[in-house]
Amino acid sequence: MSDSGNNKKRVLIVDDDPAYARMVRAFIKDIYRADIAISGEQAITFLHKVPADEGVDLILLDCEMPVADGPAVFKMLREDPLTKRIPVVFLTGNATPALIGRIMELEPEGYITKTATREELLGYIAERLL
Amino acid sequence: MVRVIGQDTMLHISFGMAALVFNIVLYILTCALGTDQVHKNLKFRTLTVIVGVGNIISMLDNIFRHSDRFDTPAAIELLxxxxxxxxxxxLTYYMSLYMEGFFENLKYKKVITPINQAIVISSVVLTVAVYIWQIMIYKGGNITDNVPIWVRIVLGYIYELYFLFYVVILFVKYGKTLSSRAGFTSLAAFAVTIGGVLFELLNTFGVGSNILFNYFGAVIGLYIFYIGVETPDYQNLLQSITELDEARQSADEANHAKSDFLANMSHEIRTPINAVLGMNEMILREAEDDTILTYAENIENAGSTLLGLINDILDFSKIEAGKIEIIPVDYDISNVISDLVNMISTRADEKGLLLEFDFDQTMPRYLHGDEVRVKQVITNILTNAVKYTEKGNIYFCIAYERAGDDPNDVYLKVAVKDTGIGIKEEDLPKLFSEFERIEEKRNRNIEGTGLGMSITMSLLRMMGSALEVESTYGVGSTFHFKLKQEVVNWEELGDYENAINERRKDHKKYREKFIAPEARVLVVDDNRMNLMVFGSLIKQTMVQIDTAESGAAGLELTGKNKYDIIFLDHMMPEMDGIETLRRLRNQTDGPNTTTPVICLTANAISGARESYISSGFEDYLSKPIDSGELEAMLIDFLPEDKIREPLEKKTVSSDSNIVPEELMPLMGSSIDVKAGIKSSGDLEFYKTVLKVFYETIDDKARELDHFFEEKDFKNYTIRIHALKSSARIIGAMAFGEAAQELENAGRAEDWDYLSSHHPGFMGAYRGFKELLSLVFAEQKTDVGPEASDKVMAGIYDRIRSAAEAMDYGELEDIIDEMSGYTIPEGERSKWDSIMSAFDRIDYDAVLEVLDQT
Structure with missing residues (x-):
């Protein structure tokens, strides 16, 4: 119970690669309460399970996932009244201008490349969660 | 009507037939030797046919209409x-079509072509109409004399002149795009052909007729065309050129695609490397086994090198793919110089190279250009110089000259000269080619992709400059370039080079050791850790140190003892440094009224020195204290007779580059161990300081929370100020920065900032406890007791509810907890299944495993 039940902000990491998700969690767990979902479906199930008063403050959403990719999951999140207000930051391994353009058209909170270091990631999240 | 006088019909027949034969020969030539693929050739063939048919008509016209020998019916004469x-x-229309073929990318072709076609059709319609009309009104006599003059002018001149004019316009507008051969040939041929046509037309009026031109004009024109541009040789040549051009284009495209691929791949490669390095960082932070830590450190070194190489490739491929842009901004050249000097000094020092700087003092300081790329270019050249120089020196010069054409532009003249291995003349071209490294064998121990110089060159080229090299093999090389930059402000750079040289010299001078065992100094600081650091930093000088933890305690000591120097912390609770200094000077009967007092401060902003001196201090030292600066201060302010040469050269025991095993868990964490060891003087001392930091976390955190909740800005700021110093000493730089921000906010009583940042900051602060416990806490036992059935049942229940809640953190905690136990034999396979599901973060699978039994 080390990182629950206090007033840490809550971040949900959605990435189909458990190793990467774990790494991100390890990066941020000292400062944020971080949960992991390895698919869009799991993420939405999770978001419905979380009690309203402990709601997720930010979602880090991987762009490249099988079945439903990041943009698809994003659309699902936006259509669901329960999740539509949660800010989403995309994680992308391949930040080509075309992909970034496609992502940014969805008007997410932002995007961050998977090459980001721990400090960059924390700084970025901290900025979004002010 | 005027008849052709003195011309025999036979003459017309022989001229006409001769012209026809020429035409047929030309037609056969183009058919037999032509290059059918080229559309112009097909058009040319059609043109010969039209000219031939024209010849026949003209011949028939001359024989049957103009000659009296035949009594030609009126209908035929008119026809x-x-x-x-x-x-x-x-003919003129087709000529214009043929000429169009010489030009590419005709702008208005889409509009003109239908107009031209409509005009041709209208001429046909008009001819038919005139024919019917004239036949109907024919009342005998010479039918052709009855044809009204406007018909002759419209059909005989206006249409023809329209197409001729169109061709002339084409030449005027696009003539420059033609090769001179095609241009001259077509112009000459056009003139001759048109001459023929015009004479032919004049002939229909019966004036100025020339039988030679009449029949041969067009044919001669066609022969000129044929020899000039339609010969198979020339067409083959053109075709080869076209093919070469296409080949080049597709090669360019392939190259571009390759660069794109490389740029994308580098990114793809960088992502997993980063993951590897990131996970490795976690190993370095969390693992306790020394062997594993050594392995992980090796991974880190190799990984960083790899990342550097990939970044080079990425940069290069971005340039290749045209993805790098030059982004000019206003910048201060002194910042660039300062960064470059700092960067290169470290590297040169490591290799024991001497650095010489030469910066033009009158150079304008504020410029407009792509600062990042300028810096990258010079950095590449400088690091290259250091890389390939084993001994000797590196000379780095920046000068400028005014650009002649614009009073607001200057040329930056940058030169880097080294005494390196140099480059053989035959190797010079290799220097600038991609991926090639000079003397591969000899330099194989030098890291790099071989792209550095290529990147440098490309960047310079993009900024409108070029790199020049002079090199003597075995003696050294000079790299220099001239780069145009706009001047924003003509303020001069000033004596920058001296300032830098001075600073570097100072550094060296004070490295010489001294001792002063008779000297006695007092250090007053509310932070006990600062006092310890201070003591450690000057331990080697054997100076006697007294310490006090508050201004009041310090004043008590100054009343009793005579000191050579007093170091006063600026920020202290109750009585700060300035107040303490004032009271010290008021101790008129005390022994220290004239003792030099140095201020210790963490707020080393520019102009600080002046303000401290005006407050009565002799000088100031910024924290974290640099041992060199502190020793310099001692030499400056201690009485000379107390300073001595060291008795014997003590070997410096602590190499700050070696991190001892017990501190390995901190590698890669937010605590920079190397910086910490450097700022605290030696390793043993660093460990003490670190331990104090670790042990006081709980108390100090409670205190800070208390002041925060009470909104006691003053005490909060003072405590956080002290914490900032401690953080910097142990090497927790980022944490120190955060403390600095909070301190600023506290001083400004910025409650908004404090309330939003304090909790996170405290989280990080308390987080150090966990991190440092890796160093200081007791070792855990390796194998725990076997878990009883009851324990397992409880654990399964907890895992189930955690998996149902999809609570990753809770699951991880439970599994961590279980690592203290040995899993009973009977539960092993179930446990392993749970672990494997957990590894995949598959909550459903975890529940499935639990449900199976």
């Missing part, structure tokens, strides 16, 4: 006249 007109329209 012949109109056919002459019509075929001339066709």
């Amino acid at each position: 012949l006249l109109l056919m002459v007109f019509l075929f001339n329209v066709f």
Whole structure:
């Protein structure tokens, strides 16, 4: 119970690669309460399970996932009244201008490349969660 | 009507037949030797046919209409006249089509082509109409004399002139795009052909007729075309050129695609490397086994090198793919110089190279250009110089000259000269080619992709400059370039080079050791850790140190003892440094009224020195204290007779580059161990300081929370100020920065900032406890007791509810907890299944495993 039940902000990491998700969690767990979902479906199930008063403050959403990719999951999140207000930051391994353009058209909170270091990631999240 | 006088019909027949034969020969030539693929050739063949048909018509016209020998029916005579007109329209029209083929990318072709076609059709319609009309109103006599003059002018001149004019316009507008051969040939041929056509037309009026031109003009024109541009040789050549061009284009495209691929791949490669390095960082932070830590450190070194190489490739491929842009901004050249000097000094020092700087003092300081790329270019050249120089020196010069053409532009002249291995003349071209490294064998121990110089060159080229090299093999090289930059402000750079040289010299001078065992100094600081650091930093000088933890305690000591120097912390609770200094000077009967007092401060902003001196201090030292600066201060302010040469050269025991095993868990964490060891003087001391930091976390955190909740800005700021110093000493730089921000906010009583940042900051602060416990806490036992059935049942229940809640953190905690136990034999396979599901973060699978039994 080390990182629950206090007033840490809550971040949900959605990435189909458990190793990467774990790494991100390890990066941020000292400062944020971080949960992991390895698919869009799991993420939405999770978001419905979380009690309203402990709601997720930010979602880090991987762009490249099988079945439903990041943009698809994003659309699902936006259509669901329960999740539509949660800010989403995309994680992308391949930040080509075309992909970034496609992502940014969805008007997410932002995007961050998977090459980001721990400090960059924390700084970025901290900025979004002010 | 005026008849052709003195011309025999036979003459017309022989001229006409001769012209026809020439035409047929030309046609056969183009068929037999032509290059059918080229569309112009097909058009040319058609043109010969039209000219031939024209010749026949003209011949028939001359024989049957103009000659008296035949009594030609009126209907045929009219037909012949109109056919002459019509075929001339066709000829000029087709000529214009043929000429169009010489030019590429005609702008208005889409509009002009239908207009031209409509005009040709209208001429046909008009001819038919005139023919019917004239036949209907024919009342005997010479039918062609009755044809009104406007018909002759419209059909015989206006249409033809329209197409001729169109061709002339084409030449005027696009003539420059033609090769001179095609241009001259077509111009000459056009003139001759048109001459023929015009004479032919004049002939229909019966004036100025020239039988030679009449029949041969067009044919001669066609022969000129044939020899000039339609010969198979020339067409083959053109075709080869086209093919080469296409080949080049597709090669360019392939190259571009390759660069794109490389740029994308580098990114793809960088992502997993980063993951590897990131996970490795976690190992370095969390693992306790020394062997594993050594392995992980090796991974880190290799990984960082790899990342550097990939970044090089990425940069290069971005340039290749045209993805790098030059982004000019206003910048201060002194910042660039300062960064470059700092960067290169470290590297040069490591290799024991001497650095010489030469920066033009009158150089304008504020410029407009792409600062990042300018810096990257010079950095590449400088690091290259250091890389390939084993001994000797590196000379780095920046000068400028005014650009002649614009009073607001200057040329930056950058030169880097080294005494490195140099480059053989035959190797010079390799320097600038991609991926090639000079003397591969000899330099194989030098890291790099071989792209550095290529990147440098490309960047310079993009900024409108070029790199120049002079090199003597075995003696050294000079790299220099001239780069145009706009001047924003002509303020001069000033004596920058001296300032830098001075600073570097200072550094060296004070490295010489001294001792002063008779000297006695007092250090007053509310932070006990600072006092310890201070003591450690000057331990080698054997100076006697007294310490006090508050201004009041310090004043008590100054009343009793005579000191050579007093170091006063600025920020202290109750009585700060300035107040303490004032009271010290008021101790008129005390022994220290004239003792030099140095201020210790963490707020080393520019102008600080002046303000401290005006407050009565002799000088100030910024924290974290640099041992060199502190020793310099001692030499400056201690009485000279107390300073001595060291008795014997003590070997410096602590190498700050070696991190001892017990501190390995901190590698890669937010605590920079190397910086910490450096700022605290030696390793043993660093460990003490670190331990104090670790042990006081709980108390101090409670205190800070208390002041925060009470909104006691003053005490909060003072405590956080002290914490900032401690953080910097142990090497927790980022944490120190955060403390600095909070301190600023506290001083400004910025409650908004404090309330939003304090909790996170405290989280990080308390987080150090966990991190440092890796160093200081007792070792855990390796194998725990076997878990009882009851324990397992409880654990399964907890895992189930955690998996149902999809609570990753809770699951991880439970599994961590279980690592203290040995899993009973009977539960092993179930446990392993749970672990494997957990590894995949598959909550459903975890529940499935639990449900199976």
